[in-house]
Amino acid sequence: MEVALNWYLSLSAVLFTIGTLGVLFRRNAIVVLMSVELMLNAVNLTLVALSQSMGDASGQMLVFFAIAVAAAEAAVGLAIVIAIFRSKVTVDITEIDLFKG
Amino acid sequence: MELADAYAAMAGDLPAVVSMMVVAFMGLVMLGVEAFRNDHPSIPWMGAAGLAVAAGWELSQLGAPQGTAFFDTVRTGGYAAFVNLIVLLSALATILLSTPYLNDLKRAYGEVYALIMYATVGMLLLGTANDMISIFVGLETMSVCLYILTGLVREDEGAVESALKYFLLGAFSTGFFLYGIALMYGATGTMVLPEMAEATLGTTSAQLMFWGGLGLFLVGFFFKVSAVPFHMWTPDVYQGSPTPLTGFMSTASKAAAFAALILVLYHAVPSGPASLVLAVVAVVTMVGGNVMALAQSNVKRLLAYSSIAHAGYVLVGLSAGTAAGYSGALFYLLVYAVMNIGAFGVMALLEWDGKQGREQTLDSLAGIGSRRPVLGVAMAVFMFSLIGFPPFGGFIGKWAVFAPAIDAGMTWLAIVGVLMSAVSAYYYLRVVYVFWMQSAADVEAASTFSDSALPRATSGAVGTLVVCALALLVLGVFAGGVLETTAAFFDVSAMAAAP
Numbered sequence: 017m018e019v020a021l022n023w024y025l026s027l028s029a030v031l032f033t034i035g036t037l038g039v040l041f042r043r044n045a046i047v048v049l050m051s052v053e054l055m056l057n058a059v060n061l062t063l064v065a066l067s068q069s070m071g072d073a074s075g076q077m078l079v080f081f082a083i084a085v086a087a088a089e090a091a092v093g094l095a096i097v098i099a100i101f102r103s104k105v106t107v108d109i110t111e112i113d114l115f116k117g
Numbered sequence: 118m119e120l121a122d123a124y125a126a127m128a129g130d131l132p133a134v135v136s137m138m139v140v141a142f143m144g145l146v147m148l149g150v151e152a153f154r155n156d157h158p159s160i161p162w163m164g165a166a167g168l169a170v171a172a173g174w175e176l177s178q179l180g181a182p183q184g185t186a187f188f189d190t191v192r193t194g195g196y197a198a199f200v201n202l203i204v205l206l207s208a209l210a211t212i213l214l215s216t217p218y219l220n221d222l223k224r225a226y227g228e229v230y231a232l233i234m235y236a237t238v239g240m241l242l243l244g245t246a247n248d249m250i251s252i253f254v255g256l257e258t259m260s261v262c263l264y265i266l267t268g269l270v271r272e273d274e275g276a277v278e279s280a281l282k283y284f285l286l287g288a289f290s291t292g293f294f295l296y297g298i299a300l301m302y303g304a305t306g307t308m309v310l311p312e313m314a315e316a317t318l319g320t321t322s323a324q325l326m327f328w329g330g331l332g333l334f335l336v337g338f339f340f341k342v343s344a345v346p347f348h349m350w351t352p353d354v355y356q357g358s359p360t361p362l363t364g365f366m367s368t369a370s371k372a373a374a375f376a377a378l379i380l381v382l383y384h385a386v387p388s389g390p391a392s393l394v395l396a397v398v399a400v401v402t403m404v405g406g407n408v409m410a411l412a413q414s415n416v417k418r419l420l421a422y423s424s425i426a427h428a429g430y431v432l433v434g435l436s437a438g439t440a441a442g443y444s445g446a447l448f449y450l451l452v453y454a455v456m457n458i459g460a461f462g463v464m465a466l467l468e469w470d471g472k473q474g475r476e477q478t479l480d481s482l483a484g485i486g487s488r489r490p491v492l493g494v495a496m497a498v499f500m501f502s503l504i505g506f507p508p509f510g511g512f513i514g515k516w517a518v519f520a521p522a523i524d525a526g527m528t529w530l531a532i533v534g535v536l537m538s539a540v541s542a543y544y545y546l547r548v549v550y551v552f553w554m555q556s557a558a559d560v561e562a563a564s565t566f567s568d569s570a571l572p573r574a575t576s577g578a579v580g581t582l583v584v585c586a587l588a589l590l591v592l593g594v595f596a597g598g599v600l601e602t603t604a605a606f607f608d609v610s611a612m613a614a615a616p
Contacts, residue, residue, distance in 0.1 A: 025303075032292070032296060039285075039289050045281065049285075049288075052285070052288045052291075052292060055292030055296075056291070056292055056295060059292065059295045059296045059299050062296070062299040062303070063299045063302070066299065066302060066303040070303075070306050072306060072307070074248075074302070074307070074308045075299070075308075077250060078249070078250050078253065078298070078299075081250060081253060081257075082253070085253075085261070085291070088257070088261050089257075089261060089284075089288050089291070092264050092265055092284065093285075093288065096264065096268055096277060096280045096281050096284050097281070099277040099280070100277045100278070103272070103273075103277060109281075109285070112278050112281060112282075114274060114275050114278050114357075115275075115278070115279075115356055
């Protein structure tokens with residue numbers, strides 16, 4: 017059965033929204049990181065669906081770069097979270113509030 | 118096209134990316150040297166040499182005709198050369214300024230300089246991109262390197278907190294940015310910027326998709342250039358990062374991001390509706406940045422809010438939507454890079470708290486001008502230029518972005534800009550006042566550190582600051598030639614036409 021383009025776009029819009037809400041409302045830095053990954057992968061789904069329906073390869077090329085970037089960001093992000101945990105013994109982002117003004 | 122033909126075509130395009138190749142190759146060599154000679158003092162000089170060679174190449178390309186290379190993915194010619202020159206010179210100044218600073222912090226790792234080189238490669242790609250894939254790859258190469266540099270002093274809780282905030286908000290904005298690209302791609306069927314403008318948006322849903330995508334794309338960009346209301350991360354990140362590297366991320370990355378934004382607006386977007394959005398963001402950014410800067414007692418935090426305000430001035434030029442506006446913004450980015458790198462460079466050499474200046478107040482530096490006269494004079498030049506005081510470059514820069522806005526019928530925008538420049542004089546002049554007209558004996562906080570706590574100023578760092586100050590004077594007095602150069606990059610016939 018052929019699935020219409022709109023279904024893919026709607027699904028990825030929903031996933032993107034869930035990811036955005038996760039970033040805005042979760043307090044654990046690791047969960048926020050996961051929500052960001054969800055956002056990026058929702059966009060990847062949009063790109064692949066559009067690219068497939070238009071018969072144009074450049075959208076899928078961007079997806080490869082997006083996957084590589086997401087991996088690099090995850091590596092750097094987890095390293096930063098570990099550094100935070102070493103000095104503060106928490107990864108709750110509401111308790112990371114040194115700066116004022 | 119046959120694969121062999123494609124390779125032949127790409128080999129012919131190699132001159133378009135000479136500076137990227139030189140900088141990336143030098144970064145790899147530095148990392149190789151680091152592996153065998155740990156933290157060897159020659160590593161920063163190798164980086165500086167690579168950047169200087171690349172800058173020399175770009176200088177020779179300033180007059181070259183505009184074009185594209187690698188199947189329309191990067192731009193060549195004068196515009197690309199000018200943006201690359203700003204980025205390369207900022208990176209060069211950063212390396213020279215950070216050497217004594219990092220030595221003092223005992224963080225002069227070879228990898229730090231290599232990361233500066235890789236971030237520079239990302240900026241070079243971002244500023245010369247001609248399609249959305251290049252923009253994305255350039256932006257992320259730059260950002261990931263900057264996240265690491267922010268958290269360089271990983272034992273300091275302020276530094277890691279800055280890095281975490283920068284990372285989380287940067288990655289969050291990347292999501293919006295990428296979604297914007299995806300929707301614009303879906304509406305137009307292409308990633309190449311000039312082809313986007315030519316695509317016909319037949320149906321209503323395609324138009325909705327395009328404008329929605331552009332909105333998300335702009336949100337991502339506003340995060341990166343720290344425009345209000347997407348600026349929350351800026352003060353915290355700037356306050357906690359190593360000071361010369363803060364100068365780097367506030368100038369070079371902003372210049373590259375704005376250059377990419379100019380390319381998108383100029384080639385891919387009909388200027389009408391976007392212009393009003395940009396104007397509104399410009400106003401709130403100028404007002405927000407300047408008003409919040411008034412209350413700051415930490416100079417790095419003050420400069421962070423000032424950097425937000427200056428993003429607003431550049432946006433004034435962009436919202437004019439004319440060739441003069443874009444070329445004025447380009448000139449402003451050059452002037453801004455010189456004065457802000459200088460200001461952060463002076464603060465780096467006046468730092469005594471051992472926490473990247475995170476906890477030292479402006480008052481503690483009372484009377485420092487007479488103890489460090491060269492730094493004091495240089496800081497005064499940077500502050501007057503940031504206000505936009507003649508005869509320095511900042512004055513011509515502000516004129517170059519405000520005048521096109523008036524010509525485009527946005528007089529109110531220019532009036533807000535001039536009023537906010539007047540407000541900014543208060544906090545910039547306070548820095549000059551504290552440096553020169555107060556004496557350490559009058560201020561209690563000033564006696565808390567001894568001269569030996571300040572980083573040792575090397576001739577390379579002080580020389581860079583002197584060159585920056587002189588460059589501002591030259592840019593202010595002989596601006597005509599540079600403005601003609603930037604104006605020549607924008608051909609009215611190539612602009613995206615109104616729908």
